[in-house]
Amino acid sequence: MRDDHAFSHSTAASMLGLPIPPDRERDPRVHVSALRGGRAPRGRGVAGHSTTVDAEVRRFRGLQVMSPSDTWCTLSTMLGLDDLVAAGDRLVGLPQPLATFDEIDAALDRYAGRAGMVRLLRARSELRADSYSRQESLLRLALVRAGLPEPEPNGMITLRSGRRTRGDLVFRGYRVLVEYDGEHHRLDLAQWTTDVARLNDLAADGWLVIRTTKRMPRSELVERTARALRDRGWRG
Structure with a gap:
């Protein structure tokens, strides 16, 4: 060149x-x-x-x-x-x-x-800091476009145990979390084991965790997230 x-x-x-x-x-x-x-x-x-x-x-x-x-x-x-x-x-x-x-x-x-x-x-x-993947960004946009509150990309969560972990899309005020499970979560045994322990800790601390994959229709994700937010007091 x-x-x-x-x-x-x-x-x-x-x-x-x-x-x-x-x-x-x-x-x-x-x-x-x-x-x-x-x-x-x-x-x-x-x-x-x-x-x-x-x-x-x-x-x-x-x-x-x-x-x-x-x-x-x-x-x-x-x-x-x-x-x-x-x-x-x-x-x-x-x-x-x-x-x-x-x-x-x-x-x-x-x-x-x-x-x-x-x-x-x-x-x-519409750019936001701390996104980790293309799918996380596209999911955030789909949720916001549907009229839901804007989540924090990879927001840091401190659990009662003192452990700190990031959530993919964090609705902090409602203790609702959307997690995207890519292929590596399914194929990597060590990653899967870590995910299970982490999600159990989040549930024990009162977080509602919605897991989504590449195959889940966006409409279903929006519906599940909206229902979880309303259960936690959102009035959108």
Whole structure:
């Protein structure tokens, strides 16, 4: 690649660890942007782009890649709103943030007036720190879109035993918790054993725990969560 080229869009997202939908992950092309308004690169297996944005570029394993915040901005023309929020949540999420909110806002200033800006600004308003996975972000959005109170992503819970644990989506004022069980919870015996002990401790402390999986319909999750919240005094 030339010095004025950098990996961008879904290719940069995959390299940096921003979660994107499976169909975007399976794109066999590499997305490369020409900086400073240069001619978009062409070649077999290359999706070329050109930008006049003064994008930040970083070295990643010896390769030129747009910064995490700039990469997120380039995704605005490829992703719907909720997928864009999920990718943005990773920027400020766990286990280690990839960007600060100030860095995201600086990138938004650089992309002002570009395609997808309206979607980017709306997504920015819905970003939350401490998310851990794409599924957690999408579940949070589904619950909020249904009119439920907004939960804390990975809120820290201190149990009576003194043990501290994080809950995936915590409705702290109602002691209701939504937990997403991914495949690793089912296939990893040590993880499963830990989960059982942890959920027993939460139940003993009076928490209502709603467990969900990738296959559970969102409507069912919303209904179960709303019922649990109403049982605990929510009047939405």
